[in-house]
Amino acid sequence: MNSTFKRRAFQATTLAVTATLAFGLSGCRDSHGPSVDSAEKPEVTIIVGGLEKVIYMPAMLAQQLDLFNKEGVKVNLLGEQSGASAENSLLTGASQAVVGFYDHTIDLQAKNQCLTSVVQLANIPGEAEMVATSKADSITSPKDFEGKNLGITSLGSSTDFLTQALAGQAGVKSYTPAKVGAGQTFIAAMSNGGIDAGMTTDPTIAQLVQSNQGKVLVDMRTEEGTKAALGGLYPAASVYMACDFVQKNPQTVQKVANAFVGALKFITTHSAAEIAAKMPKEYANAGAELYEKSINDTKSMFNKDGKMDADGAKNVLKILDSYSANVKGKGSSIDLSKTYTTEFVDKVPAS
Numbered sequence: 484m485n486s487t488f489k490r491r492a493f494q495a496t497t498l499a500v501t502a503t504l505a506f507g508l509s510g511c512r513d514s515h516g517p518s519v520d521s522a523e524k525p526e527v528t529i530i531v532g533g534l535e536k537v538i539y540m541p542a543m544l545a546q547q548l549d550l551f552n553k554e555g556v557k558v559n560l561l562g563e564q565s566g567a568s569a570e571n572s573l574l575t576g577a578s579q580a581v582v583g584f585y586d587h588t589i590d591l592q593a594k595n596q597c598l599t600s601v602v603q604l605a606n607i608p609g610e611a612e613m614v615a616t617s618k619a620d621s622i623t624s625p626k627d628f629e630g631k632n633l634g635i636t637s638l639g640s641s642t643d644f645l646t647q648a649l650a651g652q653a654g655v656k657s658y659t660p661a662k663v664g665a666g667q668t669f670i671a672a673m674s675n676g677g678i679d680a681g682m683t684t685d686p687t688i689a690q691l692v693q694s695n696q697g698k699v700l701v702d703m704r705t706e707e708g709t710k711a712a713l714g715g716l717y718p719a720a721s722v723y724m725a726c727d728f729v730q731k732n733p734q735t736v737q738k739v740a741n742a743f744v745g746a747l748k749f750i751t752t753h754s755a756a757e758i759a760a761k762m763p764k765e766y767a768n769a770g771a772e773l774y775e776k777s778i779n780d781t782k783s784m785f786n787k788d789g790k791m792d793a794d795g796a797k798n799v800l801k802i803l804d805s806y807s808a809n810v811k812g813k814g815s816s817i818d819l820s821k822t823y824t825t826e827f828v829d830k831v832p833a834s
Contacts, residue, residue, distance in 0.1 A: 534562035538609035550742035584641035597726035612701035625653035634681020642682035651806040685777035716795030740827035755779035789828035
């Protein structure tokens with residue numbers, strides 16, 4: 484085993500132990516404390532793996548459209564820079580829900596924890612592997628990742644999982660995963676040579692292309708691009724919660740699901756300009772026109788009904804079982820029926 488993957492295995496083990504201990508603490512609190520459903524107006528904290536990322540736009544959009552309040556639930560939205568950090572907040576009981584990638588529910592089940600997606604926001608990642616313009620002639624496909632520094636948001640994040648998959652499918656034996664976050668920290672790492680290529684989302688993609696600092700190498704913002712890169716759909720952005728919380732608080736979960744599906748319907752029935760106008764103005768810090776373009780380039784990824792694509796879920800498991808250090812070899816023991824449910828989106832009132 485080479486040094487890169489030895490280091491990865493050690494870090495994955497450390498994260499697993501930390502998550503297991505944290506979940507034990509939160510599990511006790513959930514089991515014996517009062518249910519959120521019993522409150523006159525339930526309150527839920529939702530951690531988002533990057534509030535400004537377009538792939539997670541339905542969370543802030545639902546708040547901006549006042550959909551949570553209309554459903555009678557108070558929602559506190561808090562941002563984290565990666566799905567791994569958001570996941571840890573859920574495990575420690577700091578939040579009741581996460582807007583992050585579905586693959587974390589499979590990853591955690593491999594560590595004997597139960598998380599379930601209650602609203603599937605998208606059935607594709609909405610990510611792109613970007614290559615620094617200065618390296619574009621020498622890195623023309625994932626086969627060229629050998630020995631390179633590849634940017635990810637953090638170890639154990641979905642950008643980490645996807646990078647492992649692209650490299651593994653290309654037969655790459657060794658590369659260095661570099662934790663560079665998202666947004667300006669990612670752009671800085673690419674512009675100063677800290678990374679050769681990396682996985683990120685809009686609006687960062689649009690900023691890199693416009694400034695000619697980076698080029699799109701693998702585009703997973705469309706179904707066609709996702710299938711070409713990963714052999715099928717890869718359900719990604721979702722609203723997931725601890726299974727215990729979902730079982731104890733179905734009324735609150737339904738209110739949250741109603742609001743998120745309402746945001747998805749708004750996205751599918753409005754233009755990028757109309758959507759951008761509803762979002763916080765600071766999200767367009769690189770310019771209103773560029774922000775609108777980033778939404779337009781990504782908005783087709785979103786589901787309109789919040790339902791999981793069952794074959795896509797199977798493909799996520801297949802990929803993680805093949806390339807993820809945490810899941811590899813455990814695929815046959817994963818119960819996908821526990822990693823997502825359509826119970827709540829099936830009950831969303833028609834509008």
